Amino acid sequence: MSSSKQMILGAQCTSYGASSSAWRNEAAAPDRLTNSDSIIESVKKAEEGKFHFIFMADHPALRDDISTSSPSSTIDPIVIASQLVHETNHIGIVLTQSTTFNYPYTVARQLKALDVLSNGRMGWNAVTTNDPRIGANYGETIAPRQERYARAHEFIQTVQALWGSFGQNAMKMDKERGIFADTSEIEPIFAQGQYVSSRGPLPIPASPQGQPVIFQAGGGAEGLELAVNYASGIYSIASDIESSRMHQAELKLMGERLGKNTEHINIFMGLIVTVGDTFEDALNKRRTMLNETVGGLEDKVMHLSQLVGLNIPYSMLHESLPEEWLAMLEAHPYQLHSQRAVNLFKQGYTVFDVLAHGVTDFHRTIIGSPIDIADEMQELFEDGGCDGFTISPDRYFDGLPDFVDKVIPELQKRGLYHTEYEGHTLRDHLNVPYQYGQN
Amino acid sequence: MSSSKQMILGAQCTSYGASSSAWRNEAAAPDRLTNSDSIIESVKKAEEGKFHFIFMADHPALRDDISTSSPSSTIDPIVIASQLVHETNHIGIVLTQSTTFNYPYTVARQLKALDVLSNGRMGWNAVTTNDPRIGANYGETIAPRQERYARAHEFIQTVQALWGSFGQNAMKMDKERGIFADTSEIEPIFAQGQYVSSRGPLPIPASPQGQPVIFQAGGGAEGLELAVNYASGIYSIASDIESSRMHQAELKLMGERLGKNTEHINIFMGLIVTVGDTFEDALNKRRTMLNETVGGLEDKVMHLSQLVGLNIPYSMLHESLPEEWLAMLEAHPYQLHSQRAVNLFKQGYTVFDVLAHGVTDFHRTIIGSPIDIADEMQELFEDGGCDGFTISPDRYFDGLPDFVDKVIPELQKRGLYHTEYEGHTLRDHLNVPYQYGQN
Numbered sequence: 015m016s017s018s019k020q021m022i023l024g025a026q027c028t029s030y031g032a033s034s035s036a037w038r039n040e041a042a043a044p045d046r047l048t049n050s051d052s053i054i055e056s057v058k059k060a061e062e063g064k065f066h067f068i069f070m071a072d073h074p075a076l077r078d079d080i081s082t083s084s085p086s087s088t089i090d091p092i093v094i095a096s097q098l099v100h101e102t103n104h105i106g107i108v109l110t111q112s113t114t115f116n117y118p119y120t121v122a123r124q125l126k127a128l129d130v131l132s133n134g135r136m137g138w139n140a141v142t143t144n145d146p147r148i149g150a151n152y153g154e155t156i157a158p159r160q161e162r163y164a165r166a167h168e169f170i171q172t173v174q175a176l177w178g179s180f181g182q183n184a185m186k187m188d189k190e191r192g193i194f195a196d197t198s199e200i201e202p203i204f205a206q207g208q209y210v211s212s213r214g215p216l217p218i219p220a221s222p223q224g225q226p227v228i229f230q231a232g233g234g235a236e237g238l239e240l241a242v243n244y245a246s247g248i249y250s251i252a253s254d255i256e257s258s259r260m261h262q263a264e265l266k267l268m269g270e271r272l273g274k275n276t277e278h279i280n281i282f283m284g285l286i287v288t289v290g291d292t293f294e295d296a297l298n299k300r301r302t303m304l305n306e307t308v309g310g311l312e313d314k315v316m317h318l319s320q321l322v323g324l325n326i327p328y329s330m331l332h333e334s335l336p337e338e339w340l341a342m343l344e345a346h347p348y349q350l351h352s353q354r355a356v357n358l359f360k361q362g363y364t365v366f367d368v369l370a371h372g373v374t375d376f377h378r379t380i381i382g383s384p385i386d387i388a389d390e391m392q393e394l395f396e397d398g399g400c401d402g403f404t405i406s407p408d409r410y411f412d413g414l415p416d417f418v419d420k421v422i423p424e425l426q427k428r429g430l431y432h433t434e435y436e437g438h439t440l441r442d443h444l445n446v447p448y449q450y451g452q453n
Numbered sequence: 454m455s456s457s458k459q460m461i462l463g464a465q466c467t468s469y470g471a472s473s474s475a476w477r478n479e480a481a482a483p484d485r486l487t488n489s490d491s492i493i494e495s496v497k498k499a500e501e502g503k504f505h506f507i508f509m510a511d512h513p514a515l516r517d518d519i520s521t522s523s524p525s526s527t528i529d530p531i532v533i534a535s536q537l538v539h540e541t542n543h544i545g546i547v548l549t550q551s552t553t554f555n556y557p558y559t560v561a562r563q564l565k566a567l568d569v570l571s572n573g574r575m576g577w578n579a580v581t582t583n584d585p586r587i588g589a590n591y592g593e594t595i596a597p598r599q600e601r602y603a604r605a606h607e608f609i610q611t612v613q614a615l616w617g618s619f620g621q622n623a624m625k626m627d628k629e630r631g632i633f634a635d636t637s638e639i640e641p642i643f644a645q646g647q648y649v650s651s652r653g654p655l656p657i658p659a660s661p662q663g664q665p666v667i668f669q670a671g672g673g674a675e676g677l678e679l680a681v682n683y684a685s686g687i688y689s690i691a692s693d694i695e696s697s698r699m700h701q702a703e704l705k706l707m708g709e710r711l712g713k714n715t716e717h718i719n720i721f722m723g724l725i726v727t728v729g730d731t732f733e734d735a736l737n738k739r740r741t742m743l744n745e746t747v748g749g750l751e752d753k754v755m756h757l758s759q760l761v762g763l764n765i766p767y768s769m770l771h772e773s774l775p776e777e778w779l780a781m782l783e784a785h786p787y788q789l790h791s792q793r794a795v796n797l798f799k800q801g802y803t804v805f806d807v808l809a810h811g812v813t814d815f816h817r818t819i820i821g822s823p824i825d826i827a828d829e830m831q832e833l834f835e836d837g838g839c840d841g842f843t844i845s846p847d848r849y850f851d852g853l854p855d856f857v858d859k860v861i862p863e864l865q866k867r868g869l870y871h872t873e874y875e876g877h878t879l880r881d882h883l884n885v886p887y888q889y890g891q892n
């Protein structure tokens with residue numbers, strides 16, 4: 015990896031934060047689910063930190079027990095993105111839309127509208143959706159994986175064809191001669207697939223980046239194949255150098271198999287971040303958040319038990335493991351955070367403190383001073399073969415400002431991160447080529 | 454009709470204006486299709502004029518020949534509504550969504566999100582969609598009318614049930630006790646219809662008006678039945694006192710047949726308005742707009758020929774009809790503007806000038822000084838049995854400001870129109886009761 019290469023950063027900032035108790039803090043905006051003001055504020059803060067994009071996940075079903083924790087999804091991404099587009103000027107906006115529970119014409123139309131309104135800052139994270147609770151909300155069951163991915167190919171191709179159906183020079187707006195558009199450059203697409211069809215055209219002109227950038231988040235061979243064919247960004251679940259390198263190698267291999275260049279596909283590793291003045295200060299914040307979690311702690315202890323291959327009773331929550339147990343701990347090589355959990359126990363941390371380190375989180379959790387965090391990010395970036403990270407602050411109201419105000423300057427000082435937006439579009443930010451239509 | 458009753462006004466302000474050449478004027482924002490700034494400006498102007506709501510039509514297909522005229526639909530209503538919600542404080546926002554080419558869960562979710570974000574100012578104009586070009590964009594043919602309406606009933610019921618699935622007091626946000634929501638008040642709906650299904654729940658709390666107001670725009674018995682069952686507002690194509698009264702009587706009759714109260718259903722007549730200092734000044738504006746129309750004039754002359762029952766050659770565009778022709782003119786009692794066109798010819802207007810009066814427009818066109826316009830609106834309102842109007846200015850950039858600055862004060866002076874927003878929600882504006890869920 016060239017030392018002059020700089021990392022690309024995305025921010026996830028639409029719910030209350032990666033911590034499920036983030037909503038309980040007195041500084042958390044109580045109405046983040048029903049009022050966009052605090053979300054807009056977060057995204058403006060991310061823009062102040064020159065984040066290349068924000069990433070909006072979506073989960074159109076109630077999957078969490080919201081009696082004690084906030085739901086992971088918030089206001090519909092299309093609805094909130096429109097306000098974000100209007101309230102920001104530089105940052106890219108990547109939102110998730112399913113290729114299963116949607117019409118290609120709707121996705122093409124809404125995303126291209128947002129792309130022109132934002133002057134070319136939109137991205138689409140195309141997911142196939144495998145949660146039966148989501149399926150049930152749309153009145154359907156979940157089709158087998160292969161079928162979902164076959165539909166996804168058709169769906170994305172149809173959306174891209176619709177995007178390209180309004181010629182790049184078709185819009186004339188010649189008031190003098192009374193010519194609104196050159197309709198010879200606007201053509202139906204007549205897409206007729208096995209799963210989706212659309213005639214078109216879609217009467218929306220090109221944005222400064224042509225059309226939205228496609229992201230992909232699914233795993234496995236099907237996910238890689240989709241990524242190689244259409245994506246410029248991959249939201250990876252890799253959480254360490256090894257798994258990130260493996261993901262990169264698999265992507266390259268799939269590219270070779272399909273005869274496609276994968277150089278322009280950026281891989282982003284998800285990181286949960288807690289910034290403190292010192293490591294101990296950051297860990298204390300994590301302890302507070304864990305303490306504020308109502309319910310679910312027993313589940314976390316069970317999850318931790320699985321990670322280290324030992325049945326830890328809940329009654330031992332605030333104890334360290336006895337010497338003889340430590341010898342029995344066993345890390346699973348392919349299980350996220352397993353080795354880390356074992357190491358933390360061996361350092362003498364209590365069960366509660368091991369959990370406070372984030373070993374049951376969905377992503378890798380980085381805790382520490384701004385320098386600790388920059389060190390860890392630098393190592394992951396330089397040795398991990400990823401192109402950047404999507405940052406999930408533990409709590410948006412303070413975690414994101416802390417990251418922007420304290421960690422970003424440290425990354426910039428090291429030459430690892432840009433100090434200004436170099437271009438104007440999301441394609442500029444990601445260094446991916448202009449695209450219009452399917453080519 | 455009680456003289457103390459005041460009219461309710463909606464504004465259509467999302468394309469370039471009712472005139473198909475509006476985009477050509479030097480003052481027209483050229484990028485109204487791709488930039489929301491001028492649309493937001495129009496809606497703010499409508500809010501300054503205390504309009505009760507704006508009405509956003511939708512037509513997700515290219516139906517116009519856009520070589521010389523602008524398309525009638527613009528940015529996706531969901532996308533633009535989100536910005537309008539954020540940029541305004543009082544005005545209601547009614548947007549069109551199809552019950553055919555949509556999932557009920559998506560419509561329920563996006564509209565309720567907009568309703569909470571706007572503090573209860575959203576309305577949904579539910580249409581069944583009968584244009585085969587739209588169907589083709591969604592990969593489908595248009596089902597027979599009865600089937601479309603059967604689906605519409607299921608669709609609206611499912612959306613309403615989803616809206617009511619999150620109990621009105623379910624959101625607790627009790628930070629102290631760590632209780633986010635009372636999940637006993639959040640229940641799946643298990644809707645299983647012939648056309649649509651959805652399990653739910655939809656995790657979005659009630660807005661200050663409960664849920665969005667439903668509008669209906671379709672005609673015929675099926676349209677009336679839909680209106681009587683669900684709507685609080687009807688967008689009527691009635692264009693004169695007689696047809697408006699007939700529409701009202703039919704609605705009442707349908708209400709009696711179905712045993713439903715129709716008192717709270719507001720009927721809005723569509724009006725196209727051109728304001729001048731004098732009648733002649735307004736007519737001159739219309740002449741200019743007609744002159745700026747490129748192509749389509751021959752079609753308009755043919756349309757006019759049908760209206761008056763006489764074949765008028767295009768070569769006579771700038772002539773009045775000879776005396777002997779006038780005697781042969783025949784008005785069709787059920788054809789919009791037919792009698793008016795005959796009258797105008799008898800007053801000696803040229804073919805071009807008769808067209809300039811708007812006799813081939815989709816709605817009734819009112820041309821004149823602020824006092825002329827107020828007079829005509831007053832007569833329609835007091836004798837026509839409608840509850841108000843949706844106003845389509847000929848051109849937004851000047852027609853809407855002229856209406857707000859000149860006609861609104863005249864209506865207010867006569868006590869026909871409010872001078873302040875009396876309430877906060879769209880239900881307040883329309884005088885319709887709070888509703889949550891299906892009841």
